[in-house]
Amino acid sequence: MTGTQWLTDDEQRAWRTYVAMSTELTAALGRQLAADSALSLADFEVLVNLTDQPNGRMRAFALAKALDWEKSRLSHHLGRMRRRGLVNRTECPVDARGSFIEITAEGRRAIEHAAPKHVETVRELFLDRLGSEQVAALERICLTVLDRLRIRAGDDRCGTGMTPFG
Amino acid sequence: MTGTQWLTDDEQRAWRTYVAMSTELTAALGRQLAADSALSLADFEVLVNLTDQPNGRMRAFALAKALDWEKSRLSHHLGRMRRRGLVNRTECPVDARGSFIEITAEGRRAIEHAAPKHVETVRELFLDRLGSEQVAALERICLTVLDRLRIRAGDDRCGTGMTPFG
């Protein structure tokens, strides 16, 4: 084992800048949403996924996959949203294990009220700052990284460079 | 008030791709750190900041600023890290309100053990996927957005496009 290949100055700067931007952007969007509505970013994403569906309803496991959330997190979160009247849970006729999660009229009102300012903020803080070539470049960058992340997610254990019976 | 300017397909794709990448990358780094050490990403960032200092110590408020954390979050987190023996708290001689947070020998061992694989993972999942021009482009993009975020953070209330006495 030779020494670690540490980051160059350029790499370190880029990495730290990315991390700072990413956390601050999320925080800013969350603050805006909280200020202008009674929704958190997490609530918003749940509701967006439900409104994307023709009947405003989705199987819970599909929602978990779409959000990339653990089923436990989803279950707890939906419990809270249910108590607030934003979603309903109904049973699935074809698979008795399953549940449908459905947006309520109140949930619809909430997201319809919150969405315009949220989108405006995404524009104001992010998209409108960047030229369309930059937006496209960013998408390519993110797709490249995502691709690698999803390869890796399949492995149980990897990336050590060690193989048994080398 | 005219209708909201929704996102174009290109914008929507780019935005969703960015959000997915960003959350999945953070999750992957956190999992790797947890698997190979006893540190969370938050622990790691605290320790990095302390080891950046000549004596491994920092005023708590400076740490809060460097991490961009609320003072309350920092206080709770440092309490837990203190119980685990990763940091110490000592009083500040020149300002009796203040405290110094200091990395312990054990904290140093922990981060020195965790850092190589963490850096390797940042490379493997992120930096090494992108050409150096892409890394540079990403840094510019992030700086542009950060710039806007930090302007906005100063305002109490803004971005509505409404001005008094218009």
Add this chain to the structure above:
DNA sequence: GAAGATTGATCATTCAATCTTT
């Protein structure tokens, strides 16, 4: 046994209130 989902315990983060020193 595996898939879909829930629960309870624990840990992490936020919010408001507090305390001391400047």
Add this chain to the structure above:
DNA sequence: AAAGATTGAATGATCAATCTTC
């Protein structure tokens, strides 16, 4: 009063265990 920091309560997220149905 403002700055530096801590505390306790409430909310949110994770982990392991469980339960039912396939």
